[in-house]
Amino acid sequence: MAEVREFRLPDLGEGLTEAEIVRWLVEVGDVVAVDEPVVEVETAKAMVEVPCPYGGVVTARYGEIGQEIPVGSPLVTVASSAAATGEGAASGAPTAQAGPAPEADTARTGGPGGAESGGRANGRAGEGSGNVLVGYGTSSAPRRRRRPAAGRAPVRRPAAVPHGGGRVQPPPGARATAAEGPPPVISPLVRRLARETGLDLRTIAGSGPEGLITRADVARAAETRAAETRAAETRAAETAAAETAARETAAARETAASRAAGAAVSGAGVRRVPLRGVRGAVAEKLSRSRREIPDATTWVDADATELLAARRAMNAADGPKVSLLAVLARICVAALARHPELNSYVDTDAREVVQLDEVHLGFAAQTDRGLVVPVVRNAHTMGAEAISAEMTRLTEAARAGRLSPAELTGGTFTLNNYGVFGVDGSTPIINHPEAAMLGVGRIVEKPWVHEGQLAVRHVVQLSFTFDHRVCDGGTAGGFLRYVADCVERPAVLLRTL
Incomplete structure (x- = not known):
């Protein structure tokens, strides 16, 4: 039986509260693996590809290109087999989820030459015989799992995690690390980071979905071991700066809105360029410095x-x-x-x-x-x-x-x-x-x-x-x-x- 899970825009760190959708990397009906990027967003700091911690079939996605969405807003829902998802997440390897899709999406699949299956499969560079084929809907035609374009390494970003020290207790019912298997991590990059910092993943409690260990967990554990007191002071200073910046941004937006409401601009040749994303962050920082x-x-x-x-x-x-x-x-x-x-x-x-x-x-x-x-x-x-x-x-x-x-x-x-x-x-x-x-x-x-x-x-x-x-x-x-x-x-x- 398929389990439908909702993936929300995670906390991208550094006090960021919203992001703009730049490009969707998946369509409804696509099969995604654990930690595969599903959307590219632009924050006030950089462009980020957001990976989904669940594997399975995308049943819905939320938001349009160019739309700004706050942290915590739904991005996609994924229908997956609970057993297959657990196995893929524990190993950190891409896992294909098979099973019937919701009835609303059955009509999306066609024959072997159909536009929905063939168009997306052939539109991705670098796909070949090594791709995983997954049956979907009522059609017998296989579907290819979406992969990033060839020559382009996806940028992994951690899912939302609570602030605090490196040892975060998982929520009740979260999956525990098996003694005989590898600890569950949100991406292979987490294992490499743990090796570089000399940390044992079995000593870290994951704060991601179902107890997955994220990059933030490993980074906080290393920071706590090296300089816990100094790290706490730094986080406090950054939080205070973020709150101040948020208040100033809100005040600036109110002022701009009142000016726009009271001024009627007429004539040709007038173009308004919104100050947002990287350009908006630069404007705010330079103004604050002055x-x-x-x-x-x-x-x-x-x-x-x-x-x-x-x-x-x-x-x-x-x-x-x-x-x-x-x-x-x-x-x-x-x-x-x-x-x-x-x-x-x-x-x-x-x-x-x-x-x-x-x-x-x-x-x-x-x-x-x-x-x-x-x-x-x-x-x-x-x-x-x-x-x-x-x-x-x-x-x-x-x-x-x-x-x-x-x-x-x-x-x-x-x-x-x-x-x-x-x-x-x-x-x-x-x-x-x-x-x-x-x-x-x-x-x-x-x-x-x-x-x-x-x-x-x-x-x-x-x-x-x-x-x-x-x-x-x-x-x-x-x-x-x-x-x-x-x-x-x-x-x-x-x-x-």
């Missing part, structure tokens, strides 16, 4: 000729190439070690400056969806080569719209390379709630006095914007001067490594 942070900017011109020569020498050796932005990022990390007060944020409620030991370096990246700031985690532990590789990975993911919310948040300092747009200088807006940002202009040939002689040198303008509540001009000037010295004489950096 309202709350009393910033100041200082700048200096530096001779980057020797820095370019040093980079050419590094890339002439065997091994991966190092980008110029990665070298500048490594210089920033060294400068923050000399001026740690700039790696901080202001807790306005407690009236305190919170200095951080770890450097999570953000860098601005322009994409088709707008400006995003991916974050290189623990940049203070990495060399220029490792930073360059991570920047390349994050940039490619940003342009493809595949960055997770965790890869776009938590930065402590930002590097902004606006020189790629062909400009010399800028006074950037600080990435709230950080305390500072370094801007790098284009490198151009200019007349320069070098060793007492006028010469043509490669010159770059560096601008440094800082929160004046955190430090005064002396500290900001010392930071910028050290960065400029490393640019002009890269050997200066070697003294701190």
Whole structure:
């Protein structure tokens, strides 16, 4: 007997309360496996493919493309065999569910050449003889289970889980882990994450549907073991920031609605573009930064000729190439070690400056969806080569719209390379709630006095914007001067490594 289950939009983390449907990956009547993505949504942070924790036949789906739906709203209902679903979920492997479908969907199946079965099966790249065939409805024609397009790895996201520590007790009646079998997880990625963090999955109680262990369970367990107290403070700060942002967003929407109601726009050539998704999140964050942070900017011109020569020498050796932005990022990390007060944020409620030991370096990246700031985690532990590789990975993911919310948040300092747009200088807006940002202009040939002689040198303008509540001009000037010295004489950096 088929069991019909309803899958709702899960909590996507980082205080996100809604998402916009971008593309449906399944149709009513399709057969889905456990953890197979069913819909692609866009949040204020990134594009996300949402996997369904149930396997079986899709009997209904809710929401249209372009519609914004809140967290907890129904996405799809899946009819599945309880026994088959349990086996597939425990092993983490795709499981085909067979059995009669609801009467309303019987007419969807046709003969072997029917549009419903053949059209979808042939429309998916990468399907072949290895696909699972499942009988559906009253027709004898088999149906193919939908799979992602070839060459495209689906992005897995955890289902909704309650906030708290890594050990979450499952609800009454949840499936327990069998002693002789593998622990039930929501996706194979959870097992890999557990191995990387050195955790035993049998010691973690799953908080997903029917006791499945999710990525969030493993991450919370590792975080609790490493720094429980600090993790609690961080979650509290993020919750407070999310609540404040939600209040401000609601107030802004009310103001916009009242203005729209009182203003009648007439004539041709008028087009309104809604501020939502990534563009809306950027607008909210920049506006909040301008309202709350009393910033100041200082700048200096530096001779980057020797820095370019040093980079050419590094890339002439065997091994991966190092980008110029990665070298500048490594210089920033060294400068923050000399001026740690700039790696901080202001807790306005407690009236305190919170200095951080770890450097999570953000860098601005322009994409088709707008400006995003991916974050290189623990940049203070990495060399220029490792930073360059991570920047390349994050940039490619940003342009493809595949960055997770965790890869776009938590930065402590930002590097902004606006020189790629062909400009010399800028006074950037600080990435709230950080305390500072370094801007790098284009490198151009200019007349320069070098060793007492006028010469043509490669010159770059560096601008440094800082929160004046955190430090005064002396500290900001010392930071910028050290960065400029490393640019002009890269050997200066070697003294701190």
